[in-house]
Amino acid sequence: NAGVTQTPKFQVLKTGQSMTLQCAQDMNHNSMYWYRQDPGMGLRLIYYSASEGTTDKGEVPNGYNVSRLNKREFSLRLESAAPSQTSVYFCASSEGVDYEQYFGPGTRLTVT
Amino acid sequence: TQLLEQSPQFLSIQEGENLTVYCNSSSVFSSLQWYRQEPGEGPVLLVTVVTGGEVKKLKRLTFQFGDARKDSSLHITAAQPGDTGLYLCAGTVFNDYKLSFGAGTTVTVRA
Numbered sequence: 001n002a003g004v005t006q007t008p009k010f011q012v013l014k015t016g017q018s019m020t021l022q023c024a025q026d027m028n029h030n031s032m033y034w035y036r037q038d039p040g041m042g043l044r045l046i047y048y049s050a051s052e053g054t055t056d057k058g059e060v061p062n063g064y065n066v067s068r069l070n071k072r073e074f075s076l077r078l079e080s081a082a083p084s085q086t087s088v089y090f091c092a093s094s095e096g097v098d099y100e101q102y103f104g105p106g107t108r109l110t111v112t
Numbered sequence: 113t114q115l116l117e118q119s120p121q122f123l124s125i126q127e128g129e130n131l132t133v134y135c136n137s138s139s140v141f142s143s144l145q146w147y148r149q150e151p152g153e154g155p156v157l158l159v160t161v162v163t164g165g166e167v168k169k170l171k172r173l174t175f176q177f178g179d180a181r182k183d184s185s186l187h188i189t190a191a192q193p194g195d196t197g198l199y200l201c202a203g204t205v206f207n208d209y210k211l212s213f214g215a216g217t218t219v220t221v222r223a
Contacts, residue, residue: 004154035213042202042215045211090154104154105152106154
């Protein structure tokens with residue numbers, strides 16, 4: 001089992017470019033999450049999907065969109081990247097919203 | 113302003129010494145979790161505490177949840193270089209299952 005996988009591992013974008021971060025889990029989990037991690041800030045929730053077919057905003061959703069493609073996959077899209085979106089992005093999944101979250105290895109994104 | 117405040121921000125100790133990391137809030141939590149994160153990887157859950165006053169042990173690591181459910185501590189006895197990493201506390205408040213993370217404590221154990 002791979003657990004939670006994320007692609008790409010690294011990405012450099014210019015301001016205004018768009019991209020999609022991919023996340024997949026093979027644990028048959030119902031809930032999936034996107035976080036960003038910035039120095040001195042801990043992890044902040046961007047969006048989450050409590051179950052297939054639903055998505056909800058987290059603490060810092062502005063500038064992002066998500067798609068729960070199926071039970072396995074949850075993608076995060078930046079439509080027009082800004083330098084403030086330079087961060088490390090983590091995807092996580094859990095059996096349900098009250099259960100332990102398992103994190104992927106992260107995507108390090110730099111916007112110049 | 114973060115819901116959970118961790119202290120200290122950085123901690124560097126010699127192998128064999130003990131250390132304590134603190135996680136404090138003015139909010140009451142239904143549960144609190146501790147994670148360890150190594151460079152280039154995602155956080156890995158160490159423990160979940162759910163009862164006020166609860167103490168859990170994981171080998172040389174001892175976790176305590178405050179009686180009022182507003183704070184927690186992580187104590188490592190006889191630290192080893194393998195304990196080096198970023199320690200994060202995270203909690204859920206009642207009626208909201210979303211996790212709120214502290215900023216983390218970077219622990220370095222020197223051989």
